[in-house]
Amino acid sequence: xxxxxxxxxxxxxxVTLLEALLADDTPAFRALRAQIPHLRVTGGCGCPxxxxxxxxxxxxAVPAAPAAGCPAAEATVLDADGEPIGGVxxxxxxxxxxxxEVYTWADEPITRLPSPDRLQP
Ligand SMILES: [Zn+2]
Numbered sequence: 640x641x642x643x644x645x646x647x648x649x650x651x652x653x654v655t656l657l658e659a660l661l662a663d664d665t666p667a668f669r670a671l672r673a674q675i676p677h678l679r680v681t682g683g684c685g686c687p688x689x690x691x692x693x694x695x696x697x698x699x700a701v702p703a704a705p706a707a708g709c710p711a712a713e714a715t716v717l718d719a720d721g722e723p724i725g726g727v728x729x730x731x732x733x734x735x736x737x738x739x740e741v742y743t744w745a746d747e748p749i750t751r752l753p754s755p756d757r758l759q760p
Contacts, residue, residue, distance in 0.1 A: 643691065647680045652752040653691055653739060659755035660712040660729050670704035671711065671729075674736050677701050688741050688748035695735045703734025714758040716741070716749060723759070725749050 643650060649657075657675050661668045677699035684690040695701060704711075710728040718724045725743035729736070741749045 643680050643683060645679075645681055649675070649678050649680060649691070649693060650752075652754070653693075655755060656727065656739065656752050656758075657729065657736070659758060660714060660727065667705045667711070670702060670734075671731065671736055674699075674701050674704070678736055684740075686748055687750050688743070689750055689752045690738070690740045690742075691752075692738045694737060704731065705734070710740075711736075714760050716743075716753045717757045717759055727753065727758070 654675055658672060661671050661675075674695050677696045678693040679696050681692045681694050683692065709731060711731040712729040714727055715723045716725045716727055724745055725741065728740040728742075730738040730740065739752070741752065743749045
């Protein structure tokens with residue numbers, strides 16, 4: 640992503656997207672949502688897509704989440720016409736949120752994180 644530097648807080652659209660993908664009221668998702676304000680960007684993908692890697696700020700006193708599966712959450716991404724164009728995955732490592740992957744089924748990568756109204760569970 641263009642304007643993201645390692646060490647930064649997550650961009651607002653990443654926070655919104657994670658909250659939407661982890662909205663279920665389960666113990667694992669509640670614990671993961673509590674980590675979102677304490678995530679720091681560690682990098683992105685080598686291609687122009689919007690995928691982001693991050694880690695929990697070690698000074699944040701936030702517990703690891705119970706086992707949440709891998710990926711912890713996923714959704715299909717729709718274009719403005721409601722057609723599926725790809726998907727988004729939430730990765731968790733050792734109970735901590737670690738990445739958002741945005742992939743496409745078309746030739747061009749998805750270069751902006753989708754807004755929640757473009758997601759289909
Ligand atoms: Zn990429």
